[in-house]
Amino acid sequence: MSKRKQIAIYGKGGIGKSTTTSNLSAALSDLNYSVMQIGCDPKNDSTTTLRKGKPIPTVMDTVRSGSNKLDNLVFEGYNGVHCVEAGGPEPGVGCAGRGIIAAIELLDNNGIIDDIDPDIVIYDVLGDVVCGGFAIPIRQGIAEQVYTVTSSDYMAIYAVNNLFKGILKYSGSGGALLGGIIGNSISKISQKEMITDFSEKTETNVIEFVPRSSTVTKCELDGVTTIEGAPDSEQAEVYRQLARNVINNKDSYIPKPFEAQDLADWAASWINNLLKEEKIEHDGIRSGSGEGI
Amino acid sequence: MVENNLETAKETAVTDPSIHVIEAPRYSCALAGVYGTVLGLYDAVPLLHSGAGCGVGQLFGLLYGGGQNAGGDFGGTATPCSCLVEEHVIFGGENKLGNLVDSSIDLLNAELFVVISGCVPSLIGDDVDAVVGEFKDKAPVLHINAPGFKANSYEGYELFFEGLADQLLTEKPVKKGKVNILGVVPYQHIFWKGELKAIKDLLASIEIDANIIFTEYDTLEKLNDIPAAEYNVVVSPWNGHRAAKKLEDKFGTPFISFPGVPVGPKQTSEFLRELSKALNTYSDKVEKVIGKEERRSYRLLEYPGDAIILVRPHSYFAVAADSSTAVSLTKFLTNEIGYLPDIIQITDNPPEEFREAIVREITENLETGYSPDIIFEVDSHKIRENFKDRPFLFLFGSSLEGPIAMSDFGALSVTVAFPSYNRMVLVDNYVGYDGGARLVEHVVTTFAGPL
Numbered sequence A: 001m002s003k004r005k006q007i008a009i010y011g012k013g014g015i016g017k018s019t020t021t022s023n024l025s026a027a028l029s030d031l032n033y034s035v036m037q038i039g040c041d042p043k044n045d046s047t048t049t050l051r052k053g054k055p056i057p058t059v060m061d062t063v064r065s066g067s068n069k070l071d072n073l074v075f076e077g078y079n080g081v082h083c084v085e086a087g088g089p090e091p092g093v094g095c096a097g098r099g100i101i102a103a104i105e106l107l108d109n110n111g112i113i114d115d116i117d118p119d120i121v122i123y124d125v126l127g128d129v130v131c132g133g134f135a136i137p138i139r140q141g142i143a144e145q146v147y148t149v150t151s152s153d154y155m156a157i158y159a160v161n162n163l164f165k166g167i168l169k170y171s172g173s174g175g176a177l178l179g180g181i182i183g184n185s186i187s188k189i190s191q192k193e194m195i196t197d198f199s200e201k202t203e204t205n206v207i208e209f210v211p212r213s214s215t216v217t218k219c220e221l222d223g224v225t226t227i228e229g230a231p232d233s234e235q236a237e238v239y240r241q242l243a244r245n246v247i248n249n250k251d252s253y254i255p256k257p258f259e260a261q262d263l264a265d266w267a268a269s270w271i272n273n274l275l276k277e278e279k280i281e282h283d284g285i286r287s288g289s290g291e292g293i
Numbered sequence B: 001m002v003e004n005n006l007e008t009a010k011e012t013a014v015t016d017p018s019i020h021v022i023e024a025p026r027y028s029c030a031l032a033g034v035y036g037t038v039l040g041l042y043d044a045v046p047l048l049h050s051g052a053g054c055g056v057g058q059l060f061g062l063l064y065g066g067g068q069n070a071g072g073d074f075g076g077t078a079t080p081c082s083c084l085v086e087e088h089v090i091f092g093g094e095n096k097l098g099n100l101v102d103s104s105i106d107l108l109n110a111e112l113f114v115v116i117s118g119c120v121p122s123l124i125g126d127d128v129d130a131v132v133g134e135f136k137d138k139a140p141v142l143h144i145n146a147p148g149f150k151a152n153s154y155e156g157y158e159l160f161f162e163g164l165a166d167q168l169l170t171e172k173p174v175k176k177g178k179v180n181i182l183g184v185v186p187y188q189h190i191f192w193k194g195e196l197k198a199i200k201d202l203l204a205s206i207e208i209d210a211n212i213i214f215t216e217y218d219t220l221e222k223l224n225d226i227p228a229a230e231y232n233v234v235v236s237p238w239n240g241h242r243a244a245k246k247l248e249d250k251f252g253t254p255f256i257s258f259p260g261v262p263v264g265p266k267q268t269s270e271f272l273r274e275l276s277k278a279l280n281t282y283s284d285k286v287e288k289v290i291g292k293e294e295r296r297s298y299r300l301l302e303y304p305g306d307a308i309i310l311v312r313p314h315s316y317f318a319v320a321a322d323s324s325t326a327v328s329l330t331k332f333l334t335n336e337i338g339y340l341p342d343i344i345q346i347t348d349n350p351p352e353e354f355r356e357a358i359v360r361e362i363t364e365n366l367e368t369g370y371s372p373d374i375i376f377e378v379d380s381h382k383i384r385e386n387f388k389d390r391p392f393l394f395l396f397g398s399s400l401e402g403p404i405a406m407s408d409f410g411a412l413s414v415t416v417a418f419p420s421y422n423r424m425v426l427v428d429n430y431v432g433y434d435g436g437a438r439l440v441e442h443v444v445t446t447f448a449g450p451l
């Protein structure tokens, strides 16, 4: 690979960013790419399933200790994936946004990414873009492509729409553009349809749908990714397909986010569909169109 | 030249500093205001919870600007500071502050400690109240949250009193004839030290006991005595008003306000009459003091008569000063010296709700048919522009105008307002019966001589 690919994964809190990212990293490494995953989240739990459930010291720990030792920032995970956790303050203290900025500056200024020279760098960024700090990976020169993980929940899509606004804002000044939407925790056709419709309305695309699966949960409990823990499962194949799609995706978009009220109106029109399906499921009635996947 | 009145004054008014870029505003941030205020209290230690630059910046920006004064025992480079850096921005500065308060209380021999939070801890949400709370039984310690982005240094003065009332003061039995003096902001009002002492002496002459709070020892006692006052006396058209309101709400102390410190015989006599009437102590005795002092001071003002009337009679003058100073000096120069107010620029950005009263105070109390242009302006560039091509011969402003007054405006200048880098002020001030005479000394000295 000639040019390094740098991507950032955003999405509402708890939507499956870290799970998806870690599986993506693992799958890419299986495809013989050199991968670095950088968790941008003070919880520093992005890379745990790549490291058999074991946490690693964070970049912020180095900043906090005031030491100049920079050999303690990158840790090897599953199949040689380079794992970094930015880290940050304890909950309710200090400024996590500034922590992300400091961590990325430290990695950047000391040429740490260049030294390792991975083919792909993936930033797994905390929840919504709450302040300038969390927008850093999409500002000029860090990541060039953004992927956003969402379910069909309104609030998850709302967060995606906000992220689109952020991308739009920075797009004029060399910021990252959208690579695509990753639909996650999909269990019904109508959920796919809703996310697809959202992507069409915002002139974006869905790069992959990842089903909801108990295999993911089981592997997580064992402290590993699905790729590592259940490589022969259908779910692992989905993540491998996601990896291929990401590698091949050369397109980047400037999304066209909804205005807030328009988004609410759009979502309301979908609620009926979803409710109907739930009722069918609950009453044990199956119909041709509402088939599960 | 434009004949002006209230309407046009309002039209020309207002540069909103939150929208417009401004050059050299004549005040600083909230932290600076609290810092200067605490340094005005003897044996009180300001502890800056901020970046190291805040304190050093204010040493140059506020203390030197306030009449070339150093900060005293705990000012300038002697001020304890948590010196926050990026590490504290990310992880919080609470631990470092805790250590700082602890060691300051151990090391420094002082009566009061005031933690002043600047921009950084406010941005990251340090729980400073909790940190400070841990030391309350070791020493009297307050916390004033004063992020620079939230308010200016004049408001910092109010923040200090509001915090003081909430965190330290308790109700006290009212002592008759006792008043607190509010509205003179240390350093921002460059004559603060002399003005407060002059007001205290003046009131003592009619048996009113003034607690001037600043510039005296036994600070803790002075502060604790604040709720014992019969009245709070505010000597500014807007500074000290919030403080007085807070003390009224909390302790029921009524307040009376004057549009500025009293300068010269007329304002001083009125000040003494009004205040003694409010305190129900107005009597022949007060009139006797007034009569005696007026006679003495008007006799004194005859000496500069020739210099003024033969050399620079009925001169136009301009002012660029804070509201308090502008109001008092304009009234004195117009009503007692016979000078003509040409343009008055008010530089301390008073809140909107006070502006009309400030304009009225100047226009309605001038004993001349002539009414000045009154402009509220904080931008030094615009202040200079507004002064161009005007007839004034004297300029009462700051060291931002002084050095260029003759070359750019053809005027002689006296520095009377912040910043005062070209005039050291220790005891000088223009308050009281002698205050007017002192201003005349300074005016005549600009053109008298050389041989």
Ligand SMILES: Nc1ncnc2c1ncn2[C@@H]1O[C@H](COP(=O)(O)OP(=O)(O)OP(=O)(O)O)[C@@H](O)[C@H]1O
Pocket: A011, A012, A013, A014, A015, A016, A017, A018, A019, A020, A041, A126, A127, A184, A185, A186, A210, A211, A212, A213, A214, A216, A217, A220
């Ligand atoms: N496709 C899936 N099938 C089943 N469970 C899933 C799936 N995706 C994510 N999960 C589960 O959802 C939970 C939250 O996922 P994860 O920690 O990856 O979310 P996140 O977006 O990174 O959260 P945060 O914002 O807190 O970092 C985890 O327990 C994970 O196992």
Ligand code: SF4
Pocket: B029, B030, B031, B032, B050, B051, B053, B054, B055, B057, B117, B118, B119, B120, B146, B147, B148, B149
């Ligand atoms: S504005 Fe903020 S950073 Fe600047 S001196 Fe004031 S408190 Fe410090």
Ligand SMILES: [Mg+2]
Pocket: A017, A018, A019, A041, A045, A046
């Ligand atoms: Mg996560």
